[in-house]
Amino acid sequence: MAAYNQEDIIRYVEGEMSPEESLSFEAMLGEDEALSQAVQQYREVQTTLSARLQPDPGLHQLKTTLEAQRTVHFQRKGKVVAFKKYLTTIGVAAAVMTGIFLFRFYSRDTNYMDNYGNIEMQVAAERGSNEDTLLQSAALYFNEKAYTKVIPLLDTYLKKDSSSQTALYYRGIAATRTGAVGAGLADLAKVYEGESVFKYDAAFYMALYYAQAQNKKEALVWLKKIPADASAAAKAAALEKDLK
Amino acid sequence: MSTHPDQRYLEGLLQNDTLLVQEIYQRFAGKIKHHILQHQGTEDDAADIFQESIIDIYHQAKYKQLQLTCPFEPFFLLICKRKWLNEIKKRGRQPVTKRLDDVYEVGEDVFAAAEQVVREEAQANMYLAQFERLGEKCREILRLSLTGEAQEKIAAAMGVTYGYLRKKKSECMATLLSFIQAQKI
Numbered sequence: 001m002a003a004y005n006q007e008d009i010i011r012y013v014e015g016e017m018s019p020e021e022s023l024s025f026e027a028m029l030g031e032d033e034a035l036s037q038a039v040q041q042y043r044e045v046q047t048t049l050s051a052r053l054q055p056d057p058g059l060h061q062l063k064t065t066l067e068a069q070r071t072v073h074f075q076r077k078g079k080v081v082a083f084k085k086y087l088t089t090i091g092v093a094a095a096v097m098t099g100i101f102l103f104r105f106y107s108r109d110t111n112y113m114d115n116y117g118n119i120e121m122q123v124a125a126e127r128g129s130n131e132d133t134l135l136q137s138a139a140l141y142f143n144e145k146a147y148t149k150v151i152p153l154l155d156t157y158l159k160k161d162s163s164s165q166t167a168l169y170y171r172g173i174a175a176t177r178t179g180a181v182g183a184g185l186a187d188l189a190k191v192y193e194g195e196s197v198f199k200y201d202a203a204f205y206m207a208l209y210y211a212q213a214q215n216k217k218e219a220l221v222w223l224k225k226i227p228a229d230a231s232a233a234a235k236a237a238a239l240e241k242d243l244k
Numbered sequence: 245m246s247t248h249p250d251q252r253y254l255e256g257l258l259q260n261d262t263l264l265v266q267e268i269y270q271r272f273a274g275k276i277k278h279h280i281l282q283h284q285g286t287e288d289d290a291a292d293i294f295q296e297s298i299i300d301i302y303h304q305a306k307y308k309q310l311q312l313t314c315p316f317e318p319f320f321l322l323i324c325k326r327k328w329l330n331e332i333k334k335r336g337r338q339p340v341t342k343r344l345d346d347v348y349e350v351g352e353d354v355f356a357a358a359e360q361v362v363r364e365e366a367q368a369n370m371y372l373a374q375f376e377r378l379g380e381k382c383r384e385i386l387r388l389s390l391t392g393e394a395q396e397k398i399a400a401a402m403g404v405t406y407g408y409l410r411k412k413k414s415e416c417m418a419t420l421l422s423f424i425q426a427q428k429i
Binding site: 005006007009010011014016038041042044045046048049050051052053054056058059061062063065066067069070072073074075118119120122143201231232234235 | 257258260262265266269270273274275277278281282283284287288290291294295298299302303306307367368371372375386387390391392410414415417418420421422424425
């Protein structure tokens with residue numbers, strides 16, 4: 001490509017070369033892959049910018065729709081309630097701040113489940129079979145926190161496919177949340193013993209359960225089982241820090 | 245390969261069908277939130293990735309006439325996950341080694357379609373970002389030239405000769421290409 005520079009490439013694509021110059025450029029194109037790629041890239045840049053530098057009212061409208069849905073389905077973080085208007089005296093301010101401090105202290109110690117236990121059930125609907133429908137229904141109830149309705153559905157599912165780690169994992173969590181703690185922990189331990197993608201999520205949930213039950217020692221035992229490259233590793237490290 | 249009935253999602257995005265956008269959020273926002281929260285991200289990250297993925301698909305449908313030959317769900321979720329993985333790398337964090345298609349068993353066709361969207365859109369955004377680095381004059385010349393205005397008309401509007409405009413446009417384009425190539429190294 002050494003014989004031609006960027007401006008030559010542009011002149012060629014724009015049809016600004018003389019016929020002779022154009023012919024020798026084309027001869028070189030067949031031999032020089034780098035030159036050929038540079039010409040292709042120029043064409044791509046030109047096509048992309050030609051399209052995307054045009055005003056697009058459709059995109060603008062779509063973005064407005066997306067913003068509206070975003071506020072419904074995602075919580076915006078970092079919004080701080082302005083306390084100022086409530087603080088009429090220093091005494092009130094002190095009382096409020098103390099209250100906040102105590103609340104934070106209290107929540108840090110006891111609300112591990114609130115901080116780390118926001119789990120949604122996800123299933124893949126690939127085959128469209130009855131078994132899939134069972135899982136889909138279970139997921140709907142699970143995500144609405146109707147755990148008592150989840151368990152019978154997953155029981156039925158597991159009768160047909162006792163090896164399903166997805167069903168075991170979510171049944172385990174649902175059971176611990178309906179008071180059937182022993183059964184729930186047994187399901188989760190089975191998932192941890194297996195080799196599915198839920199293996200370390202199950203270990204994390206075990207740790208979380210024990211942390212919430214103020215059994216710090218057992219919680220740490222389960223956290224230690226989670227390797228650094230697991231998807232649950234970041235949460236595990238954060239929970240471990242909170243426990244210490 | 246024939247077009248999948250889920251092509252309706254792409255058509256809906258092109259027409260800003262608010263009910264369809266609502267359906268996409270209702271069906272998938274929770275899943276993406278869950279995935280990103282479990283992979284070192286925040287809820288704001290999840291909302292951004294979700295929104296950007298929809299816009300990427302809109303662009304592909306509009307400019308590349310993308311035809312969906314696979315179901316929308318695994319395709320969309322994989323785009324979101326892939327974009328998040330790229331974002332983690334960009335932020336200099338170590339991504340976890342867990343596979344992208346962990347929960348969703350995706351076919352090769354889905355994987356290829358999603359990868360193409362992510363790759364082409366990242367490239368288009370890079371071109372636009374490099375375009376924004378050009379000086380004001382260059383941007384004006386290129387914007388007018390590339391969006392189809394006649395060269396003579398542009399030259400007259402800018403108070404320059406046609407010859408000067410051609411030369412300047414060529415210089416601006418060469419600068420833009422050098423910016424773009426520097427990004428690829």
